[in-house]
Amino acid sequence: MKLGVFVSDYKVTVETLDRMKGENLGIVLVQNGVYHAVLKEGGKESALLGKTPRLYALSEDLQTRGLSPEQVDKRVKIVDYSGLVDVIFNDFEKVAWL
Amino acid sequence: MGVLTMGVFPGLVGSGCYDFALKLAGAAADKGHVVNIWFSGNATVSVKAHQKHLKDYSTGEKYLVELMEKGVEVCTCEACTVSRGIQKTESIAKIQWNAMHWYLSKIHCSDRVLQIGGE
Amino acid sequence: MADVKCAFIVQRPQYKGETSRLALTHALSYQTVEVLLEDGDTVTPSLCFVGEGLLGISKGQNAMAPYGINSSEMHAKNCLLVDLDVYVCKEDMERFGITENQLPDADDMGAEKKINIVPFAQIEKIMEEAKHVLFF
Numbered sequence: 585m586k587l588g589v590f591v592s593d594y595k596v597t598v599e600t601l602d603r604m605k606g607e608n609l610g611i612v613l614v615q616n617g618v619y620h621a622v623l624k625e626g627g628k629e630s631a632l633l634g635k636t637p638r639l640y641a642l643s644e645d646l647q648t649r650g651l652s653p654e655q656v657d658k659r660v661k662i663v664d665y666s667g668l669v670d671v672i673f674n675d676f677e678k679v680a681w682l
Numbered sequence: 683m684g685v686l687t688m689g690v691f692p693g694l695v696g697s698g699c700y701d702f703a704l705k706l707a708g709a710a711a712d713k714g715h716v717v718n719i720w721f722s723g724n725a726t727v728s729v730k731a732h733q734k735h736l737k738d739y740s741t742g743e744k745y746l747v748e749l750m751e752k753g754v755e756v757c758t759c760e761a762c763t764v765s766r767g768i769q770k771t772e773s774i775a776k777i778q779w780n781a782m783h784w785y786l787s788k789i790h791c792s793d794r795v796l797q798i799g800g801e
Numbered sequence: 802m803a804d805v806k807c808a809f810i811v812q813r814p815q816y817k818g819e820t821s822r823l824a825l826t827h828a829l830s831y832q833t834v835e836v837l838l839e840d841g842d843t844v845t846p847s848l849c850f851v852g853e854g855l856l857g858i859s860k861g862q863n864a865m866a867p868y869g870i871n872s873s874e875m876h877a878k879n880c881l882l883v884d885l886d887v888y889v890c891k892e893d894m895e896r897f898g899i900t901e902n903q904l905p906d907a908d909d910m911g912a913e914k915k916i917n918i919v920p921f922a923q924i925e926k927i928m929e930e931a932k933h934v935l936f937f
Contacts, residue, residue: 587928587934590796592698592699592702599812599852600810600812600851600852600936603851603921604925605925614702615698615699615702644705645702664709665705665706665708665709666709666712666713668706668709669686669706669709669710669713669715670713672686672710672794672796673684673686673715673793673794676794678794678795678931678932678933678934679794679795679796679934680796680797680810680934680935680936681796681797681798681799681936682812682936689827689935691819691820691823722823722827723819723820723823724819781830781833782826782827782829782830783830783831783833783834783836783837784837785827785830786807786827786830786831786834786844786846787834787837787838787844789805789807789844789933790803790805790834790838790842790843790844792933794933795807795933795935797935797936797937799813799820799823799936799937800818800819800820800823801818801820
């Protein structure tokens, strides 16, 4: 279904996302969700990064939190608000904010 | 160009999600998309006029005015708004007041819907 | 003339936050949306309760006495009364130990619809078939 899912939290569980199949899913990391693209707790990356190859993080939310593009996992494409608009309209058939 | 409708529920102050919604709306409008914003829940407080922009707090008014000048339609849930003690006479000009079916009617003609629920 | 299908996915519990109640009231407004649409156009929400979201529709709620507000149970019954399709995730019912007879019906109000208990896979299918997916 090419669903783009917005993840805006880091620690708050997104149980529904865990249950959804990854093949038609994309993940857009915004707000505190961008920590998924950077942090390695206990040396382990976020499980979300293995969920789908279609991963995006919002540059303004990285910048706000003092996170540089170099810290971001290479699988994650960094987009600004303008780029995010294109992602919403071109890369997915529908979008959902968890 | 497409139509993007956003349902925004989080409050103006205390949730970055509100700021996100307005920034995204502006970026989409700048690219020529049609954008509709529906405020429900705590987000409806943001339609009150004469907000003072203190730098420790997010502000809605000046951005909402800019968005509406760009053609973005903004509508607040009347029931949610009056339940928070805000009357239509106190509202930022040009913000529409309506019932929940306004949101569904905009959803009907949208290419994308982003529903940002409250926390 | 077109019908637009929407999946309303309620994943948060009721009462502490407002979001999940607003899912029900927004879904109910499908009854009157036609006044703002062209003839023959409709919007049809399917209301799906998953995870903790399904905790809030159990029978026997009374939010009016302690807090002066309508219960989520009442909203769920109203959804059935106006012929909305309401789904509850089977796996989550089992996880939380909720049985079918703990779910409300609206027989006393004359509703014909019942709550559908379905596997999560069917809720995913509803999401697939919907034009828009809204999480609450």
